[in-house]
Amino acid sequence: QINGNFKNSMFNGRFTSADPNANLDFTGKLDLKKKIPQINAEINLYNFNLFACNFLKADSTAILSGKMSLDLNGQNIDDLNGTLQADHIKFVKSNGIINLDNTDLTIIQNEKQNTLSMISSVADVEVNGKFKSRTLQKSIANFLHDYFPTFFTEENKTKYSKPSTDNLTFKIRVKDFTPVAVFLNIPLSISPHSVLQGSFDAQKNSLIASGISDKIEYNKIPVKDWFLSVSTANKQVKLNTGFKRVDIADSVYIGNFNFETTSTDTKSTFQILWDNQSKRKNSGEIDGKLVFTHYSLDLDLGKFFVFTEDSLWQMVGNDRFIVDSSGVIDFHDLVFVNGNQRVKLEGIISKNPKDQLMVELGNFKLNQLNSLLKRSGVNLQGTLTGITSVSDLYNKVIFSSALNFNRLTLNNTLIGTGELNSFFNQTKNVVSINGFFKRDFEKISASSYNDIAFDGYYYPSKKDSALDINVHLNQFGLLILQPFVSGIFTFDKGVINGNVTVRGSLSKPLIKGELEIADVKNFKVDYLNTVYEIKTGKIKIEPGEITVDFIPLIDIHGNKAVVYGNIFHDNFSNMKLDFDINTKDFMALNTTSLQNSSYYGKAFCTGNIGLYGPPDALTIDINAKTANGTQFLIPL
Secondary structure (H helix, E strand, O other): EEEEEEOOEEEHHHHHHHEEEEEEEEEOOOEEEOOOEEEEEEEEEEEEEEEOOOOOOOOOOOEEEEEEEEEOOOHHHHHOEEEEEEEEEEEEEOOEEEEEEEEEEEEEEOOEEEEEEEEOOOEEEEEEEOHHHHHHHHHHHHHHHHHHHOOOOOOOOOOOOOOOOOEEEEEEEEEEHHHHHHHOOOOOEEEEOEEEEEEEEOOEEEEEEEEEEEEEEEEEEEEEEEEEEEEEEEOEEEEEEEEEEEEEEEOOOEEEEEEEEEEOOOEEEEEEEEEOOOOOOOOOEEEEEEEEOOOOOEEEEEEEEEOOOOOOEEEEEEEEEEEEEEOOEEEEEEEEEEEEEEEEEEEOOOOOOOOOEEEEEEEEEEEHHHHHHHHOOEEEEEEEEEEEEEOOOOOOOEEEEEEEEEEEEEOOEEEEEEEEEEEEEEOOEEEEEEEEEOOOOOOOOOEEEOOEEHHHHHHHHOOOOOEEEEEEEEEEEEHHHHHHHHEEEEEEEEEEEEEEEEEEOOOOOEEEEEEEEEEEEEEEEOOOEEEEEEEEEEEEEEEOEEEEEEEEEEOOOOOOOEEEEEEEEEEEEEEEEEEEEEEEEEEEEEEOOOOOOEEEEEEEEEEEEEEOOOHHOOOEEEEEEEEEOOOOOOOO
């Protein structure tokens, strides 16, 4: 519906559209005679489908709504003046909803100044100076050419060309970065009051910039107290950035990090420093030189001192490697040492699966990996010596290895000394795997061993059936299974015998087998806080299910019970119990008020006890009579 006048490319009045894809109301003036339309109007967008109206073809769900007030005029972009006010802007996208409140934009441009000011719920922005859009691009191009002539060409100049006079200052202060992250669909957050500011002077060929932020978080990795400083002088660009702390994983962080670099065209020098200021020394000092060409990067390392837990790693041998624009990284004799520990990198990483990177390890202490593995509940001890070759890192990682472990300990269980071998058959596209570990036990004769042996195949191209491995266990430590049943059972001592097959994928292995457990001491049911002994028993493992087959339990008083049932799980998570226990004068509960305030005490019973459900919401069904010694309390 139109209520107004349209004459000589000018409209004055009200325009209303009830179209489902463009439901809006326009009231004001619109002059289309000039290159840039002149507008003084109030616009209410009730439902504007950007996809259907061909404004945004990348997202079929993009809908814009809100209220805007515009007063803009000018002959071209360089003398555009006016204001824009927006309230309650709502932008619906496929990945979320963006809400913007109270955005005010002011543009002032004349012969003496250019000013752009924006105040919004997202950020406040100020740009001041004297510049023109048609020359600013050339000014920036000439600036880049002046400092990096190898990589940036100079704008064509004639004898009539005038020197650039563009100059400006800018300041951005963040308020709420969330709408920007949603719009760009990136896992980035920037804390309020973060600031980026600086100045650019084309006549002096000068750029100065600085930035600070209390917290920047990318993909849930927080960087705290970030700072940035950039300056130019004497054909050099100097950059200094760093942060107070970044948490990489549980108990793994980098503190007081500082990076400085000075660049002149193709050459840069740099220095990296960090110091966690922890009880045990974790710090580093690395410097070197970078040489860039159009197609490659040549890194020449100078100083390399890295302390991890009071242990110093240094670099010896060749200290250079090259990276080219196709993604090829060439290592040659790059060696790091720490006492008698040694890590050597030799070879090429590229998109060609025939290129290999060789990683040679000598007496490498595995406990150095524990901080990275803490979240997964894995703790390693022992040393590792051997060679691993890695290829096709850009596609499907393929590796071959010959590794020797000395006194490998996993989660405080000694697995032993042994080896792991793998070989990639490129013709069949399969990695063959085999290995074993052996260890002595005092009660076993010198000719016998506790051991684990395994052999099988890994198929990189088979997504859901990549694994085909057989595992043979003989007097193997039960404690190795503790991470898989944490919060349900706690083990102390015991051994496992039997065979297991591992099929499926790396992310969801399908484990199947029959095992016998023996000599289990201090076996605790966490929820009941009861401790038992198991002399022997059988367990059957199926994908998604662990079956306990009539295992006799002995409590701390020598009384016996028989347990049977299942543990259901989803790749060893979301566990649910379904157990029946037949008892006679058996300790079935041993808790205090601190462990369970709803009911607690000691319970001895004869009969049947059922345990059902997830460990954190366990149902106990008792069909039994109590025995002497029972003290069961239910606070009212």
